[in-house]
Amino acid sequence: MIRHWRLFVDSTFLYRFRRDKVAIASFSLLLLMVLLSFSSPLIAPFDPYDPAQIDIMDSDMPPAWQAEGEPRFPLGTDAQGRDMLSTILYGTRISITIGLFAVLLQSILGISLGLIAGYFGGRIDAFLMRLADIQLSFSTLMVAIIVLAIFQASFGTELYNELAIFMLILVIGIAEWPQYARTVRASVLAEKKKEYVDAVRVIGLGSGQIMFRHILPNTLSPILVISTVQVANAIMSEAALSFLGLGMPVNKPSLGSLINSGFEYILSGSWWITAFPALVLVLLVLVINLLGDWLRDVLNPKLYKD
Amino acid sequence: MPILEIKNLEVRFPMRGGELIAIRDISFSIDRGERLGIVGESGAGKSVAAFAILRLIGRPGYISGGQILFEGNDLARLSPEQLRQFRGNQITMIFQDPMMTLNPVLTIGTQMIECLQTHRGMGRKQARKVAVEKLRRVAIPSPEARIDQYPHELSGGMRQRVVIAIALLTDPAIIIADEPTTALDVTIQAEIMELLLALCETHQVALILITHDLGVVSEITQRAIVMYAGRIVEEGPTRDIIERARHPYTHGLIDALPERTHPGQRLNQIPGSMPSLVDIPPGCAFHPRCEHVTDLCQTRVPGYTLLDHARVACHWVAAQEQS
Amino acid sequence: MESSNRDRKAKLLEIRDLYKAFPLSNSLLEQLQFKHGRLVRNRESVHAINGVSLDMYPGDALCVVGESGCGKSTVARVVTGLLQPTSGSIVFDNQRIDHLPPKKQLPYRRRMQMIFQNPYASLNPRMTVRQTLEEPVRFHNPGIGNGELKQKVEEVMASVGVDPGWSNRFPHEFSGGQRQRISIARALTVDPELIVADEPISALDVSIQAQVLNLLMEAREQRSLTYLFITHDLAVVEHFGSRVAVMYLGAICELADTATLFDTPRHPYTQALLSAIPRLNRDRPPHIKLKGEIPTPINLPTGCLFQTRCLYADERCRQERPALKELNDGARVACHGVEEDRIE
Numbered sequence: 001m002i003r004h005w006r007l008f009v010d011s012t013f014l015y016r017f018r019r020d021k022v023a024i025a026s027f028s029l030l031l032l033m034v035l036l037s038f039s040s041p042l043i044a045p046f047d048p049y050d051p052a053q054i055d056i057m058d059s060d061m062p063p064a065w066q067a068e069g070e071p072r073f074p075l076g077t078d079a080q081g082r083d084m085l086s087t088i089l090y091g092t093r094i095s096i097t098i099g100l101f102a103v104l105l106q107s108i109l110g111i112s113l114g115l116i117a118g119y120f121g122g123r124i125d126a127f128l129m130r131l132a133d134i135q136l137s138f139s140t141l142m143v144a145i146i147v148l149a150i151f152q153a154s155f156g157t158e159l160y161n162e163l164a165i166f167m168l169i170l171v172i173g174i175a176e177w178p179q180y181a182r183t184v185r186a187s188v189l190a191e192k193k194k195e196y197v198d199a200v201r202v203i204g205l206g207s208g209q210i211m212f213r214h215i216l217p218n219t220l221s222p223i224l225v226i227s228t229v230q231v232a233n234a235i236m237s238e239a240a241l242s243f244l245g246l247g248m249p250v251n252k253p254s255l256g257s258l259i260n261s262g263f264e265y266i267l268s269g270s271w272w273i274t275a276f277p278a279l280v281l282v283l284l285v286l287v288i289n290l291l292g293d294w295l296r297d298v299l300n301p302k303l304y305k306d
Numbered sequence: 307m308p309i310l311e312i313k314n315l316e317v318r319f320p321m322r323g324g325e326l327i328a329i330r331d332i333s334f335s336i337d338r339g340e341r342l343g344i345v346g347e348s349g350a351g352k353s354v355a356a357f358a359i360l361r362l363i364g365r366p367g368y369i370s371g372g373q374i375l376f377e378g379n380d381l382a383r384l385s386p387e388q389l390r391q392f393r394g395n396q397i398t399m400i401f402q403d404p405m406m407t408l409n410p411v412l413t414i415g416t417q418m419i420e421c422l423q424t425h426r427g428m429g430r431k432q433a434r435k436v437a438v439e440k441l442r443r444v445a446i447p448s449p450e451a452r453i454d455q456y457p458h459e460l461s462g463g464m465r466q467r468v469v470i471a472i473a474l475l476t477d478p479a480i481i482i483a484d485e486p487t488t489a490l491d492v493t494i495q496a497e498i499m500e501l502l503l504a505l506c507e508t509h510q511v512a513l514i515l516i517t518h519d520l521g522v523v524s525e526i527t528q529r530a531i532v533m534y535a536g537r538i539v540e541e542g543p544t545r546d547i548i549e550r551a552r553h554p555y556t557h558g559l560i561d562a563l564p565e566r567t568h569p570g571q572r573l574n575q576i577p578g579s580m581p582s583l584v585d586i587p588p589g590c591a592f593h594p595r596c597e598h599v600t601d602l603c604q605t606r607v608p609g610y611t612l613l614d615h616a617r618v619a620c621h622w623v624a625a626q627e628q629s
Numbered sequence: 630m631e632s633s634n635r636d637r638k639a640k641l642l643e644i645r646d647l648y649k650a651f652p653l654s655n656s657l658l659e660q661l662q663f664k665h666g667r668l669v670r671n672r673e674s675v676h677a678i679n680g681v682s683l684d685m686y687p688g689d690a691l692c693v694v695g696e697s698g699c700g701k702s703t704v705a706r707v708v709t710g711l712l713q714p715t716s717g718s719i720v721f722d723n724q725r726i727d728h729l730p731p732k733k734q735l736p737y738r739r740r741m742q743m744i745f746q747n748p749y750a751s752l753n754p755r756m757t758v759r760q761t762l763e764e765p766v767r768f769h770n771p772g773i774g775n776g777e778l779k780q781k782v783e784e785v786m787a788s789v790g791v792d793p794g795w796s797n798r799f800p801h802e803f804s805g806g807q808r809q810r811i812s813i814a815r816a817l818t819v820d821p822e823l824i825v826a827d828e829p830i831s832a833l834d835v836s837i838q839a840q841v842l843n844l845l846m847e848a849r850e851q852r853s854l855t856y857l858f859i860t861h862d863l864a865v866v867e868h869f870g871s872r873v874a875v876m877y878l879g880a881i882c883e884l885a886d887t888a889t890l891f892d893t894p895r896h897p898y899t900q901a902l903l904s905a906i907p908r909l910n911r912d913r914p915p916h917i918k919l920k921g922e923i924p925t926p927i928n929l930p931t932g933c934l935f936q937t938r939c940l941y942a943d944e945r946c947r948q949e950r951p952a953l954k955e956l957n958d959g960a961r962v963a964c965h966g967v968e969e970d971r972i973e
């Protein structure tokens with residue numbers, strides 16, 4: 001463990017991170033957003049899930065720096081009288097959670113199927129990759145809209161609102177496994193040809209041990225890169241679905257549903273209800289993507305610069 | 307009067323926490339029509355030296371000192387425009403991988419004709435005639451047909467022949483060949499080497515042959531330079547070096563060849579391995595592996611001891627010469 | 630004397646009529662072609678091995694030489710079970726192993742290990758040396774205790790000249806020569822009897838080649854190993870091998886004791902090959918040039934595989950493929966010319 005840590009500290013990875021201002025800025029901002037949103041029950045001035053703390057009389061207040069604003073609500077309130085700052089903090093937490101778990105599900109599915117396809121090749125490979133092609137030819141949103149709409153129609157809005165977060169994770173997670181499977185398969189094909197794999201085959205190890213103990217650890221770099229990008233994508237998908245009214249319910253809003261809920265009021269002058277969550281969403285996705293780009297540059301030895 | 311003279315050439319690569327000196331204090335010269343071998347193991351800096359002559363060091367590496375005098379012009383100080391008069395024209399290069407020279411999407415004819423058009427200002431028809439002529443000279447069968455083929459349609463040996471033909475296009479004064487046959491099979495290697503040797507002899511082309519293969523050096527070159535950890539450790543006539551190497555490294559290298567020991571017997575080996583350029587030992591870089599090491603070797607970098615037609619960078623040899 | 634000694638000893642490895650072809654196009658669509666107005670299924674293959682038979686006795690160091698594409702590495706891979714032969718059999722210690730299910734092969738796999746060419750690719754970059762070396766021991770001795778395991782790994786590391794104190798390092802912290810030593814150590818941890826070495830020193834520097842070759846020879850003596858040594862370097866063969874098999878286009882053209890082969894090469898290809906080695910001394914015989922180039926192993930020549938490049942080929946060579954025939958001094962040559970005394 002200490003050895004691994006020393007290796008990490010000495011690595012080009014950390015060295016290049018420290019020299020890259022964009023990477024440092026993105027990482028700090030991301031860390032800040034994650035920390036703030038996950039400690040929202042502790043730091044948020046209000047609890048937007050608690051109806052007792054919401055007063056309809058406070059609705060539609062502009063940010064504090066405007067004439068009609070109140071210092072109690074730094075970023076103003078929404079149409080139901082919820083404090084925007086608190087709601088955004090809680091909403092970011094939901095968005096990030098959905099993003100992370102959806103990607104976890106994607107990666108478990110995609111990595112296993114990609115490993116199997118790449119390692120065994122032949123018919124299994126052809127079958128799994130065609131399956132991936134088919135899956136990819138339906139857009140994530142289309143699949144999600146159909147599944148979520150059917151669920152909502154058949155089980156009622158009540159149950160749906162309760163299970164929304166799991167449904168979103170499940171749908172986004174399942175819809176995007178081919179991205180992983182393809183990436184993993186490609187690097188498995190490259191690793192499989194290397195002599196260290198032949199060496200363990202000569203020793204007599206079984207396919208499972210070779211795949212998980214030897215090949216998988218060597219495909220981690222591309223997995224890491226694609227994971228960052230996929231988290232950003234998943235957050236975007238969730239926001240889009242919520243914006244369409246198929247995501248998180250209004251009483252447990254994610255960033256997407258917040259943007260949606262403010263959208264009706266934007267023309268009546270209440271721009272802040274949409275603008276602040278949208279800004280947070282854009283920032284969140286941007287820093288994750290910037291980090292992903294940076295990771296790809298660092299982990300791809302062919303792109304080694306200075 | 308040598309045609310090319312390298313004086314105190316030094317190449318550095320900036321890296322984290324300082325600069326790495328890939329080659330230092332490289333000086334040698336080559337006469338018109340002479341064949342010079344540069345021998346060394348990987349990491350010795352022989353390829354860097356060859357690339358530096360043509361200023362082909364990949365960034366961020368750079369030439370940090372010294373002169374490269376070709377007929378009195380210092381190539382190290384020319385503008386890229388001026389350099390083109392020499393690079394690929396007066397001095398050409400053959401790489402280990404033919405595909406470094408050959409563009410896979412163009413026929414070999416197109417590439418040869420373009421080269422002649424830019425460097426010699428020839429018309430298409432004439433250029434094609436010259437190209438066919440050169441292909442014939444490197445013993446490519448039916449060159450009129452081959453000229454319209456793509457590199458991938460040729461075998462490895464044929465490709466290297468084409469590369470040699472391209473190197474000869476501009477009638478250069480010097481050819482630098484960096485491990486030209488390492489990727490080829492022995493029978494093909496022998497043919498390519500014979501061809502190179504014959505071409506250099508008939509056209510009075512000087513050849514700088516970079517290789518790790520002492521057998522090849524012995525068969526082709528007249529003079530040889532041995533490099534170790536970025537420095538020249540020994541220079542002299544090839545025969546002398548092969549038969550009476552003075553530097554303990556050269557001696558050990560030659561003695562380690564299987565043909566120097568009776569079959570089945572333990573080979574003579576040099577202990578250890580070449581240091582990485584990041585941590586070159588102080589004093590003589592070879593001292594941790596040397597059997598004649600003294601205190602002096604561990605602290606002072608040896609200068610060159612001049613012998614007849616040769617020089618050696620070794621304290622032990624210097625002491626022997628004095629006594 | 631040598632051969633009578635052999636008859637008494639049991640064969641360790643027996644390769645019989647080995648053929649290996651790699652199908653060139655694997656999908657049905659790629660195989661379909663229009664020919665003479667009809668749709669035909671065209672199944673092309675690369676014929677990597679075309680009838681190889683070899684016997685190995687305990688203590689042999691059998692070198693297989695040839696130029697790239699001659700199938701020598703494929704032989705190594707078929708023997709170690711990395712590839713399935715198209716036809717023919719591999720018999721190890723009187724047990725045919727190539728058609729056994731993987732589980733049943735395990736006891737034989739332990740006795741037969743492999744060393745690879747590229748020291749930079751043959752060690753898993755994410756495993757420490759200790760993990761790499763412990764894995765085969767633990768796999769083949771499931772009940773082994775930690776102390777015993779550690780002792781075994783340290784003993785093997787010391788025997789290949791790698792400081793056991795470095796066992797927690799990763800491969801990238803070692804030089805190429807050190808990595809090759811570790812690679813050899815991995816093969817030795819399970820106490821094999823046969824080592825298949827596929828160009829184990831050709832990626833190394835000259836001074837390191839000598840070290841590794843010495844190490845392989847030491848291991849051979851101390852552990853009474855048998856080697857199947859694949860190489861293109863004839864100087865190494867002359868030094869290391871007890872017997873040599875020269876391969877051309879997937880078949881053996883000459884098989885002899887090393888001294889015999891280097892003193893009196895019989896096959897025209899062997900002669901050309903030997904004349905091409907660059908030597909330090911200048912008094913070597915002139916280089917025999919072959920005509921043409923190696924044909925592709927997709928469409929093999931008829932008759933003798935070498936006839937397209939042979940200076941002595943006649944009508945019989947173009948029609949009939951020669952078999953390996955034993956000569957007086959024990960050398961076996963597959964050549965009509967030698968058989969008919971046309972070639973000296």
